[in-house]
Amino acid sequence: xxxxxxxxxxxxxxxxxxxxxxxxxxxxxxxxxxxxxxxxxxxxxxxxxxxxxxxxxxxxxxxxxxxxxxxxxxxxxxxxxxxxxxxxxxxxxxxxxxxxxxxxxxxxxxxxxxxxxxxxxxxxxxxxxxxxxxxxxxxxxxxxxxxxxxxxxxxxxxxxxxxxxxxxxxxxxxxxxxxxxxxxxxxxxxxxxxxxxxxxxxxxxxxxxxxxxxxxxxxxxxxxxxxxxxxxxxxxxxxxxxxxxxxxxxxxxxxxxxxxxxxxxxxxxxxxxxxxxxxxxxxxxxxxxxxxxxxxxxxxxxxxxxxxxxxxxxxxxxxxxxxxxxxxxxxxxxxxxxxxxxxxxxxxxxxxxxxxxxxxxxxxxxxxxxxxxxxxxxxxxxxxxxxxxxxxxxxxxxxxxxxxxxxxxxxxxxxxxxxxxxxxxxxxxxxxxxxxxxxxxxxxxxxxxxxxxxxxxxxxxxxxx
Amino acid sequence: xxxxxxxxxxxxxxxxxxxxxxxxxxxxxxxxxxxxxxxxxxxxxxxxxxxxxxxxxxxxxxxxxxxxxxxxxxxxxxxxxxxxxxxxxxxxxxxxxxxxxxxxxxxxxxxxxxxxxxxxxxxxxxxxxxxxxxxxxxxxxxxxxxxxxxxxxxxxxxxxxxxx
Numbered sequence: 001x002x003x004x005x006x007x008x009x010x011x012x013x014x015x016x017x018x019x020x021x022x023x024x025x026x027x028x029x030x031x032x033x034x035x036x037x038x039x040x041x042x043x044x045x046x047x048x049x050x051x052x053x054x055x056x057x058x059x060x061x062x063x064x065x066x067x068x069x070x071x072x073x074x075x076x077x078x079x080x081x082x083x084x085x086x087x088x089x090x091x092x093x094x095x096x097x098x099x100x101x102x103x104x105x106x107x108x109x110x111x112x113x114x115x116x117x118x119x120x121x122x123x124x125x126x127x128x129x130x131x132x133x134x135x136x137x138x139x140x141x142x143x144x145x146x147x148x149x150x151x152x153x154x155x156x157x158x159x160x161x162x163x164x165x166x167x168x169x170x171x172x173x174x175x176x177x178x179x180x181x182x183x184x185x186x187x188x189x190x191x192x193x194x195x196x197x198x199x200x201x202x203x204x205x206x207x208x209x210x211x212x213x214x215x216x217x218x219x220x221x222x223x224x225x226x227x228x229x230x231x232x233x234x235x236x237x238x239x240x241x242x243x244x245x246x247x248x249x250x251x252x253x254x255x256x257x258x259x260x261x262x263x264x265x266x267x268x269x270x271x272x273x274x275x276x277x278x279x280x281x282x283x284x285x286x287x288x289x290x291x292x293x294x295x296x297x298x299x300x301x302x303x304x305x306x307x308x309x310x311x312x313x314x315x316x317x318x319x320x321x322x323x324x325x326x327x328x329x330x331x332x333x334x335x336x337x338x339x340x341x342x343x344x345x346x347x348x349x350x351x352x353x354x355x356x357x358x359x360x361x362x363x364x365x366x367x368x369x370x371x372x373x374x375x376x377x378x379x380x381x382x383x384x385x386x387x388x389x390x391x392x393x394x395x396x397x398x399x400x401x402x403x404x405x406x407x408x409x410x411x412x413x414x415x416x417x418x419x420x421x422x423x424x425x426x427x428x429x430x431x432x433x434x435x436x437x438x439x440x441x442x443x444x445x446x447x448x449x450x451x452x453x454x455x456x457x458x459x460x461x462x463x464x465x
Numbered sequence: 466x467x468x469x470x471x472x473x474x475x476x477x478x479x480x481x482x483x484x485x486x487x488x489x490x491x492x493x494x495x496x497x498x499x500x501x502x503x504x505x506x507x508x509x510x511x512x513x514x515x516x517x518x519x520x521x522x523x524x525x526x527x528x529x530x531x532x533x534x535x536x537x538x539x540x541x542x543x544x545x546x547x548x549x550x551x552x553x554x555x556x557x558x559x560x561x562x563x564x565x566x567x568x569x570x571x572x573x574x575x576x577x578x579x580x581x582x583x584x585x586x587x588x589x590x591x592x593x594x595x596x597x598x599x600x601x602x603x604x605x606x607x608x609x610x611x612x613x614x615x616x617x618x619x620x621x622x623x624x625x626x627x628x629x
Contacts, residue, residue: 111467111469114509116546125548174601347534
């Protein structure tokens with residue numbers, strides 16, 4: 001064992017060995033904060049074991065990044081020890097800027113700050129026009145890596161330029177060797193995430209054959225990571241894993257219901273000035289080291305304080321109470337169907353529902369803010385590529401293709417969905433469409449549920465389940 | 466429709482860029498236009514990385530597909546605040562191909578956005594940026610000086626041709 005090395009027992013990867021520099025990074029306060037930022041947001045309210053944090057996931061991503069580069073080197077690719085060290089650190093720090101409750105918070109804030117850029121035509125310029133610039137977790141991460149005094153010193157003392165790490169994570173440098181190792185459909189982040197989520201949720205459909213997939217990673221002519229043609233079935237399976245992860249976990253009906261509550265409350269916190277999260281606020285938090293305690297607990301504490309304050313109205317209080325007591329908004333009706341890609345029916349169905357929500361809210365005397373209409377699509381081959389099998393040809397967006405899982409075929413790396421005998425080939429031309437209506441009903445109103453469902457079914461042309 | 470989709474669509478309107486996505490060139494133009502719009506100071510929160518065709522945001526891709534799937538009537542009657550419009554007007558000239566530049570509009574805007582990205586985000590010198598453009602975009606590279614000129618004349622400022 002090398003002095004300063006750290007051995008960690010990990011439920012997914014077994015023994016993970018961190019270098020002395022990586023061990024110091026993990027010991028920093030900015031990294032320790034990740035223990036208190038859950039990877040899966042509120043999924044633990046449905047899958048009790050799913051409360052793992054970004055802390056072990058980040059360590060796992062570091063480990064997978066190292067394994068991928070070793071596999072590429074072992075198969076003849078040009079990979080130096082310096083490359084491995086650099087990309088492991090980048091993978092270790094790739095989530096350092098995640099906000100509490102991650103994507104739910106970002107969605108709420110993105111919309112909140114975008115609205116400051118908008119007004120009704122003909123209206124006077126609002127007083128707060130354009131105030132507050134939204135900062136994504138990637139921007140926050142860059143700030144933390146380059147400006148947090150403790151982390152910056154650890155990196156610099158370890159011979160690593162923080163700006164270089166930020167550039168690798170952000171894929172900002174054209175000369176980076178392994179551009180899609182940290183950011184693509186086939187990256188270290190996703191590989192660890194899928195295995196870890198399957199383990200902790202108990203939902204086995206997204207268990208990736210990690211050892212085999214990693215062993216079959218290669219570099220294409222552009223230095224982008226791809227899979228050998230031998231791994232085609234494993235690649236199909238990987239994308240199916242992602243599909244089931246989305247369908248069973250991220251888009252689980254009750255997980256989404258709780259996220260609606262949380263997003264609404266975070267938005268209200270921003271509106272009443274109890275949560276400042278624009279770019280300036282993020283910079284100030286990092287500089288003052290307040291960032292270290294900006295975690296899930298902080299947001300929940302803010303929600304509790306808001307609930308008890310004069311800023312909260314009755315709907316806010318009902319939402320805060322529902323979240324605290326695990327009383328999810330009720331799923332009233334749901335539509336789910338595989339349709340050909342590009343089909344616009346979901347948009348029309350959603351519009352039909354949205355135009356009537358106000359009317360139903362009045363009829364059933366349930367505040368419109370308690371209604372949540374959610375639509376989404378899942379394409380098995382997606383999640384960065386929107387390219388259908390039929391579109392893989394001359395007029396394809398090279399950058400969209402570069403995001404997709406690609407396999408080597410006769411010396412070229414091509415998107416999996418363009419291989420006629422891959423399972424993704426027919427599936428790429430279809431998407432699962434989902435449309436749901438939820439209502440947050442108080443206990444005394446639960447008997448309205450069936451009547452609301454009957455009204456929605458009668459008033460819409462949607463084939464509800 | 467999410468507010469950020471509305472803001473994105475309205476930004477494209479001010480920049481005189483179509484928001485239809487049925488063609489790869491149109492999608493490329495959207496990517497580069499939003500990049501330049503953000504650089505002008507109207508930040509929609511998209512983070513751009515360096516890809517084969519220059520600055521690219523996978524989240525923006527997701528969003529313009531989501532916009533395409535949305536009910537456009539929700540946009541009716543909405544506009545960007547004037548301060549945002551003023552900032553964007555400053556980069557509208559960058560969306561037009563100058564006389565004597567034999568590139569299509571998407572190619573020209575790709576060149577301008579790519580050069581700006583290499584200089585400001587990647588932190589390259591002008592010489593290094595040109596080297597990358599020659600290697601990765603040989604068709605566009607001959608017009609890099611014109612792109613530099615256009616950036617210099619815009620609020621984005623550009624950098625001197627010879628940067629240490």
